[in-house]
Amino acid sequence: MRLLRRAARIPFGAQILVGLVAGVGLGILARSLGGTADDPNALTTVLATIGGTFVQLLRVVVPPLVVTAIIVSIANLREVTNAARLAGQTLLWFAITSLIAVTIGITLGLLTNPGANADISTEGAEASGTQGGWLDFLDQLVPSNILSLNASTSVDGDTASTSLSFGVLSLVVLALAIGTAVLKTGEKAEPFLAFVRSALAVTQTVLWWVIRLTPIGTAGLLGNAVASYGWDLVAPLAVFTADVYIGSLIVMLGVYPLLAKAHGLSARKYLSGAWPAITLAFVSRSSVGTLPVTQRVAERNLGVPSSYASFAVPLGATTKMDSCAAIYPALAAITVAQLFGIQLGITDYLLIAFVSVVGSAATAGLTGAVVMLTLTLSTLGLPLEGVGLLLAIDPILDMIRTATNVAGQALVPAIVAKREGILDVEAYHAPRGRDPLSFREDERGDAGVRPGEADDAREGSHDGTRVTAAV
Numbered sequence: 434m435r436l437l438r439r440a441a442r443i444p445f446g447a448q449i450l451v452g453l454v455a456g457v458g459l460g461i462l463a464r465s466l467g468g469t470a471d472d473p474n475a476l477t478t479v480l481a482t483i484g485g486t487f488v489q490l491l492r493v494v495v496p497p498l499v500v501t502a503i504i505v506s507i508a509n510l511r512e513v514t515n516a517a518r519l520a521g522q523t524l525l526w527f528a529i530t531s532l533i534a535v536t537i538g539i540t541l542g543l544l545t546n547p548g549a550n551a552d553i554s555t556e557g558a559e560a561s562g563t564q565g566g567w568l569d570f571l572d573q574l575v576p577s578n579i580l581s582l583n584a585s586t587s588v589d590g591d592t593a594s595t596s597l598s599f600g601v602l603s604l605v606v607l608a609l610a611i612g613t614a615v616l617k618t619g620e621k622a623e624p625f626l627a628f629v630r631s632a633l634a635v636t637q638t639v640l641w642w643v644i645r646l647t648p649i650g651t652a653g654l655l656g657n658a659v660a661s662y663g664w665d666l667v668a669p670l671a672v673f674t675a676d677v678y679i680g681s682l683i684v685m686l687g688v689y690p691l692l693a694k695a696h697g698l699s700a701r702k703y704l705s706g707a708w709p710a711i712t713l714a715f716v717s718r719s720s721v722g723t724l725p726v727t728q729r730v731a732e733r734n735l736g737v738p739s740s741y742a743s744f745a746v747p748l749g750a751t752t753k754m755d756s757c758a759a760i761y762p763a764l765a766a767i768t769v770a771q772l773f774g775i776q777l778g779i780t781d782y783l784l785i786a787f788v789s790v791v792g793s794a795a796t797a798g799l800t801g802a803v804v805m806l807t808l809t810l811s812t813l814g815l816p817l818e819g820v821g822l823l824l825a826i827d828p829i830l831d832m833i834r835t836a837t838n839v840a841g842q843a844l845v846p847a848i849v850a851k852r853e854g855i856l857d858v859e860a861y862h863a864p865r866g867r868d869p870l871s872f873r874e875d876e877r878g879d880a881g882v883r884p885g886e887a888d889d890a891r892e893g894s895h896d897g898t899r900v901t902a903a904v
Contacts, residue, residue: 449712452648453655456480456716460659473661480656484716487650490643491722498640498725499747500608501633506743507612508626515853522849523745527753528790530692530841534684534755535789538763539782541680547673547764548771553822605747640725647713647726654716662829670826673768677830680760681837685711689844696851698861705865706734707843714839718831723839724750734865735847736857742846749842754805756837759789761830762809769810769819781813788812803827 443451459480468474473481615622667674690700710727717723728746731737737745763785770777788809803820810817850856 448648452651456652456655460656463660477660480653483653488717488722494640497636502743503608504612506740509740526845531759531790534759538760541676542764542767548768550672553669681756681833685837685840715836720750736860737846737850745846754838755841756834758805
């Protein structure tokens with residue numbers, strides 16, 4: 434017990450660093466013990482179970498967090514006149530950053546010719562069973578049921594299994610509708626709103642418990658990645674892999690800090706503030722699983738008002754994917770075209786840019802970058818069999834893709850809030866010495882509000898330009 438108390442005193446960032454180091458060490462050990470993807474050794478299985486369980490716990494918290502936070506946020510914005518402008522600015526900056534990212538992806542592809550330098554045969558290539566289309570956006574907007582549950586059935590030999598998942602985008606739409614209904618109902622909705630506020634507080638407490646497991650989850654996730662994927666998989670597509678990592682790092686460590694700087698914000702504070710979410714995204718490979726942490730760092734570290742972050746961050750987790758939906762599809766399309774000996778023209782590159790800026794919305798809520806890639810290839814008329822050639826290394830690429838996506842999902846709300854004059858600049862530039870993910874009430878009062886401000890914040894008070902509403 435004393436050992437646990439001592440461990441709890443270690444700064445959270447240091448705990449995650451220990452988890453990263455332990456994960457790499459355990460992964461190398463597991464890899465040395467042998468085993469295959471179909472028949473992993475015991476240590477690899479344990480690491481995969483720990484990492485998978487941690488991500489699943491985060492995903493379980495997402496639905497109640499998204500629904501309750503958005504409903505409360507809309508209620509807190511009842512007197513704010515620029516809510517529609519905030520939404521428009523958010524979507525505009527999603528598009529701007531996506532355009533920058535796809536331009537970088539195309540440029541890297543033209544400079545390095547990843548397909549021409551790939552040591553891989555196109556014989557026997559098969560199209561992916563998961564594909565995206567332009568009508569998928571409409572399907573994801575409308576919830577199929579009140580809980581926005583989606584069921585899928587898989588068959589493995591003689592065994593069939595059914596799994597349930599939440600459509601995050603349709604959950605956002607559902608919560609927006611309920612929140613608007615609360616505003617329209619007025620005083621009669623106050624008991625319901627009080628219940629939702631209580632549910633949000635409970636959800637945040639549970640989320641705090643899950644987040645404290647991050648170092649353990651990090652060790653499992655990274656350890657499994659090291660144990661499962663090696664150079665032998667990457668080597669045939671080494672140039673393509675390097676391009677995805679270089680392009681993503683240019684955007685995450687170059688473009689995003691420059692955009693922050695251009696808006697009068699410290700680039701270093703942006704990176705240090707968003708870093709907990711970025712590192713979790715890298716090892717978990719899930720924007721949705723990282724969503725609670727992304728929203729928390731946006732509010733607590735980057736000074737984005739809770740009333741706005743509760744809308745912008747969940748929306749970004751489903752539609753804001755600068756690496757998965759811009760850099761990766763651009764490089765992959767160029768690679769596939771070169772592998773199959775197809776010449777791309779200026780019109781094709783313009784189509785790649787168009788799909789990257791608009792297409793992420795068309796595939797919102799669907800699974801992974803593979804969906805976005807199939808949409809890009811089908812729009813360009815390239816063979817979908819090329820997707821199968823890239824799937825073997827997709828988990829390795831997905832780590833940096835997800836980290837870049839989440840970095841952008843934290844940045845855009847901060848930029849928009851700064852442009853609209855509602856950003857807490859003092860919180861943004863505050864020292865990062867304290868635990869950035871703490872939900873403890875003894876540090877900032879009620880769910881992130883400084884002591885004494887909780888009651889005013891619940892009422893959605895503001896001064897006309899600066900939103901002070903907090904969840």
